[in-house]
Amino acid sequence: MVMAEAVFQVPQKIKFPEFNPFVLKDQELIQIYIDTFKPFSCEYNFSNLYAWQDAYKLSWTLYQERLLVYDEISQCAFMPLGKDFCPEELVILSLNMKNAGLTPEFSLVASGYLKKFSEIENYFIIKEEPDYAEYIYDVDKLCELTGKKLHKKRNLISQFKRTYPDFKVHPLKGEARHKALGLAQSLMFRGKRRSHTLDQEFGAMEISFDSFDQLGLEGLAITVGNKVVAFSVFSQLNHSTYDIQFEKSDMDFKGSAQVINHETAKFLKNKCQYLNREQDLGIKGLRQAKMSYDPEKLITMYRLIFAPPN
Incomplete structure (x- = not known):
């Protein structure tokens, strides 16, 4: 070989x-x-x-x-x-x-x-x-969002589209990339206390954005008017799976989190079979969010x- x-x-x-x-x-x-x-x-x-x-x-x-x-x-x-x-x-x-x-x-x-x-x-x-278990999802299921478990996701997406009919989906390039980093930074200061985990994530995100193309990264941004309200960053992990490395959304735009998840899955539908949405690190809210999308399996380490x- x-x-x-x-x-x-x-x-x-x-x-x-x-x-x-x-x-x-x-x-x-x-x-x-x-x-x-x-x-x-x-x-x-x-x-x-x-x-x-x-x-x-x-x-x-x-x-x-x-x-x-x-x-x-x-x-x-x-x-x-x-x-x-x-x-x-x-x-x-x-x-x-x-x-x-x-x-x-x-x-x-x-x-x-x-x-x-x-x-x-x-x-x-x-x-x-x-x-440190990694959440693996079937990309087709994330596109279709069928079944009772994902009913709420469909409703939130529909609500977002009704509220913001002028929303657009863009490749994460140029000005959209710059605004996405600004959104991520602003989200760090919205909680009652600064999170060390979020600080570390933002540092890793800055490094990734500085060498975005060299690292083979791809991404999508959701805009309403001139404002980036959600974005995702991803890359190929292996022949069947893409890794979703960063995903952020502005909670002031209800449904934006579900829309970026859905649009990312649709964008990757013909490129892979599975999405690896990484770990929850024992964070309760993050675990609930990841489980709510009905993962195909968890890879336990x-x-x-x-x-x-x-």
Whole structure:
């Protein structure tokens, strides 16, 4: 396989235990790993890695021809991206990480890996991380909005269209992109207290917007008159799925949240089968909002905590 062979033609200087920040020139190499091994988690999306690296102190290296990402804030490495390591090989990596002064734990571990290697329990404690489960939706269902569960969404969209018949849908470019960032910034100050999570998200959004085209991002904006009232930012995660990385709406325009969700699904209908709307991070309101759209499934992630036998 040509692409798989290309993975291993990498500069010799990129090697564990030296970790590197994510820069735009790394995208081609890292994208080869993503295209070859097709991770389901949005965390491996290069544009996410690039945009959120400051917030989570993310860095990367190569270890035995696998892509290894380390999250300094969460004190763990992402499960290595490449051919599966057997548990004994993960033990060796854990020991090497420990010797390098890193916490020898792994996040973003899929249930399929745990089933494939049941003996992993001999070396690691398995911890489910429900707050980091990723919400997966069928794009056709989000377009059609049929059924009782989505009845309220249809009504809100209809109400918005009746109230604002002059609304328009635009590509997120030029002035619309600038106004979208302004909307996101204004939303940060509407709550009673500033949210650290929203501050971090806005920082990641600024980084994304600064390198929007280079990162392969796409987006839509909903306008009423000259005002952007909602927008979304997305990119391809794998052959069947797009990742919705940012989505904001002005609650003063009732139904705008449902309209941007619906218009994004319609725009992506012929490009993918699923939408990954990322995690709820344990935020109650966000969890309710994501569940209200009747997800096709939740991809539950696990963490491996190194606990070798005595």
